[in-house]
Amino acid sequence: DTEVTQTPKHLVMGMTNKKSLKCEQHMGHRAMYWYKQKAKKPPELMFVYSYEKLSINESVPSRFSPECPNSSLLNLHLHALQPEDSALYLCASSQAGTVAYEQYFGPGTRLTVT
Amino acid sequence: AQSVTQLDSQVPVFEEAPVELRCNYSSSVSVYLFWYVQYPNQGLQLLLKYLSGSTLVKGINGFEAEFNKSQTSFHLRKPSVHISDTAEYFCAVVRLGGGNKLTFGTGTQLKVEL
Numbered sequence: 001d002t003e004v005t006q007t008p009k010h011l012v013m014g015m016t017n018k019k020s021l022k023c024e025q026h027m028g029h030r031a032m033y034w035y036k037q038k039a040k041k042p043p044e045l046m047f048v049y050s051y052e053k054l055s056i057n058e059s060v061p062s063r064f065s066p067e068c069p070n071s072s073l074l075n076l077h078l079h080a081l082q083p084e085d086s087a088l089y090l091c092a093s094s095q096a097g098t099v100a101y102e103q104y105f106g107p108g109t110r111l112t113v114t
Numbered sequence: 115a116q117s118v119t120q121l122d123s124q125v126p127v128f129e130e131a132p133v134e135l136r137c138n139y140s141s142s143v144s145v146y147l148f149w150y151v152q153y154p155n156q157g158l159q160l161l162l163k164y165l166s167g168s169t170l171v172k173g174i175n176g177f178e179a180e181f182n183k184s185q186t187s188f189h190l191r192k193p194s195v196h197i198s199d200t201a202e203y204f205c206a207v208v209r210l211g212g213g214n215k216l217t218f219g220t221g222t223q224l225k226v227e228l
Contacts, residue, residue: 004157031214042204042218043158056215090157094214101214102148105157 004106006091012112015081021109023074023091030096032074033103034066037088049074050096081113116141116209120219127195128227135190135222137179137205144210147188149179152202152221161203164188175199200226 004025013019023032031050035043048056049068063085065077074091088108095101119138127133139145146165150158162173169181179190188205205219 006157033214040221042221045215048214092158096214102160102163103214103216105150105159107157110155 004091004093004104006089006106006109008109009107010110010112012114013078013081014114015083017081018077018079020078021076021089021091021111023076023093023106024072025093025104026072027093027104028071029093029104030071031094031101032068033092033094034064034074034076035090035092037090037108043090047076078111081111083113086111086113116143116145116207116217118205118207118217118219120203120205120222122222123220124223124225126225126227129197130194132193133191133195133199133224135203135205135224137188137190137219139186139188139205139207141186141207141209145207146210147179147181148206148208148216149173149177149188149190150204150206151175152204154201158204161190195224195226197226197228199224 007022033048034046036046037043045058046060047066052068063080067075088110090108091106092103094103117140148163149161151161152158161177162171164171164181172178177192179188181188203222206216
């Protein structure tokens, strides 16, 4: 099973709402990632978890709060977002370590902030 | 730091014609290289990767790429494209010992026409 699943597929939220994005993988990967992708642009790394610990935060605003409850799950909690946060949010997973391993991406959550 | 350049933002090609998508990278240390494809409204899918060994790498869907260290390039090729190959293609690098922090190029939109 080489699948990364993400829910929901689409999300519309107001600027005062609180919502969460979910990501799950069952490949035994111990590194998980959140990316943000705007239209016609490459993905931008937001967070990396390695062995369930946050290892990279790319200076992401605090209105985005990641959580890794266990080795298979990754959440992204959203609060007080701005319209410019509207984007495709991609989750990925890979083996962990200093050697580079390929990342497997989920289908993404299309977020619209109104 | 490493960087990736995909000079062609769009490549139109007729069905059954060959295609080459160009990728050049810059890094002061050795790197691993990847090509990802993104179909409309989907996540990224790994096409192929170069970690070490043979410089000609074969991937899925009939794609291949050649690593050229002297020219710091990793161009993607397919001898005969199909309509279904229409998608966005991203070249990405990770520096040796850099864990899994991918640096993406800006992407090339491949448009296959009848």
